[in-house]
Amino acid sequence: MAVIENVSLAPYSAFRTGGTCRYFWQPESIEEIARELPQLAGIPFYLLGAGSNSLLSDTPWPGMVMQFDKLATCEPTDTGFLCGAGVANSQLAEKARDRWLAGAAWMYRLPGQLGATIRMNARCYGGEISQCVDQVTTVTPQGQIKIYTVSPDDPTPVFRGYKDTIFMQNGEIVVQAHIQLQPGPLAPIEALMERIEHDRTGKGHFDFPTCGCVFKNDYAPEVSVSSGLLLEMAGSKSMKTPHARVSEKHGNFIFNHNNASSEEILTLSLDMREAVWQEFGVWLAYEMELMGEFPAALLARFREERPPQHKKSRLAEARARFKV
Ligand SMILES: Cc1cc2nc3c(=O)[nH]c(=O)nc-3n(C[C@H](O)[C@H](O)[C@H](O)COP(=O)(O)OP(=O)(O)OC[C@H]3O[C@@H](n4cnc5c(N)ncnc54)[C@H](O)[C@@H]3O)c2cc1C
Known part of the structure; x- marks a missing residue:
């Protein structure tokens, strides 16, 4: 070791x-x-x-x-790839394209590694990792190796819906997964990858250091609007600290603009959540995760829960804007 x-x-x-x-x-x-x-x-x-x-x-x-950088083998199998937790999402998409396999193109330019992507059931551009994983290997904190077969009929499914999996609760380490893909024509695979490249770069995703969306979307029927739009309508795009600011193109992205500290970024995110609360009565759930130790006062704010107090007319306005 x-x-x-x-x-x-x-x-x-x-x-x-x-x-x-x-x-x-x-x-x-x-x-x-x-x-x-x-x-x-x-x-x-x-x-x-x-x-x-x-x-x-x-x-x-x-x-x-x-x-997990050193756990990054990506071996072709008859139906896809057997991957270590450290395989980069985007690299997996490229390898699938090179074999004319459909089902992984949505992962192109998705930052991050497969292990964490499975843990949080990441999704974008019409894809979700739950749709292409048929086996996950984990190690428990006690050192036991476990293999999960992923099946839609499983009464205790590994993937539990929007950005939720059992691994977020049980603390097991995702170490390997089998990615199951289908033979497909190359043109639509390449077209989707090009669209993603264009869309992500156009929206400035890679302009500054960022963790992408800070907050999850709220799919409760009374909300059903992207958190990015709620944040934007609550004024997030003009929110900043001396060294961090919200992206001008995406109300849910914080950019480390100029050597910001993590504390500064956390404080800005807490203010963004408060702004949405004041404007819409929606208490956004964090997608961004904290690692390590933060000042107690910030942690208390981060962990605070508030039951919704939806401001129906403002949410209806947001929904109308969302559909346009
Ligand atoms: C510009 C940008 C755009 C993004 N767009 C999207 C998007 O469209 N859709 C989306 O879903 N996400 C998006 N994200 C978020 C990010 O890409 C995903 O959440 C990705 O899956 C994170 O992978 P990571 O390896 O960087 O995770 P990390 O940040 O390293 O870890 C995330 C969590 O997973 C845990 N973890 C890490 N490895 C393992 C493992 N092997 N087993 C178990 N737990 C583990 C960590 O402890 C942590 O709790 C975006 C991020 C950025 C920067």
Whole structure:
């Protein structure tokens, strides 16, 4: 087990923020994870993929970060690919295109790694990872290797709907998955990838360090409008701090504009959520995840829950705008 001490985490964070961790481990095999995990003897650990959905604390963190860059094999199978947790989403889409396999093009230019993408059931451009995974291998915190067969008939499904999976609750580490794809004509695969490239770059997704959408969408029938639009209508696009600001093109994206700290980004996000609450009575759920230690007052605000107090006429206005 090769562990490095006192590693700076900012290069592993899509926001390019974050302090150091005491121990940093990039496991090279599933067996290594299963063998070493029980030896950690109570050392707290965090899992980190490409850090594109995470905000890492500024203060040094006394625990271990397990990062998956070295678990990135992507082997062709008869029906798809057998992938390690560290395979980049976009790379998987490219490999599928090269074999004329349909079903993975939506992952093109989706930041992040497969392990975290499965954990949160990521989705975009009409695709969702639940639609193309037929087997997931995990390691439990106790070091047990488990294999899940994904089936729509499963009474206790792995994927539980919009950005929700059992792995978000049970703390198991996604270490490998089989991606099941279908032979398809090349032209529509390439067309979708081109559309995504155009759309994401046009919307400025890669202009500054960011973790993408800070908040999930709220699909309650009384809301049913993207959180980006609610945020925009609540004035988020003009919200900023000295070093971070909301994207002018997307009300749900925070950009690290000029060496922002994670604390600054968290504070800005809390103010965005408050603005939507005041305007619409909708309490947005965070998609962005926190890793490490944050000041207690900020954490308390982050964890606060409020039952909805929907402002129906304002939400109707938003829905009307959403449909146009
Ligand atoms: C510009 C931009 C655009 C984006 N657009 C979208 C979009 O359209 N749709 C969408 O769904 N998301 C989007 N995202 C978010 C991001 O791409 C996804 O959430 C991605 O799946 C995160 O992968 P990651 O490896 O970077 O996760 P990380 O941020 O490293 O980790 C996220 C969470 O998963 C946990 N984790 C990491 N690896 C594992 C593992 N192997 N097993 C179990 N848990 C693990 C971490 O502890 C953390 O809790 C966007 C992000 C950016 C920066």
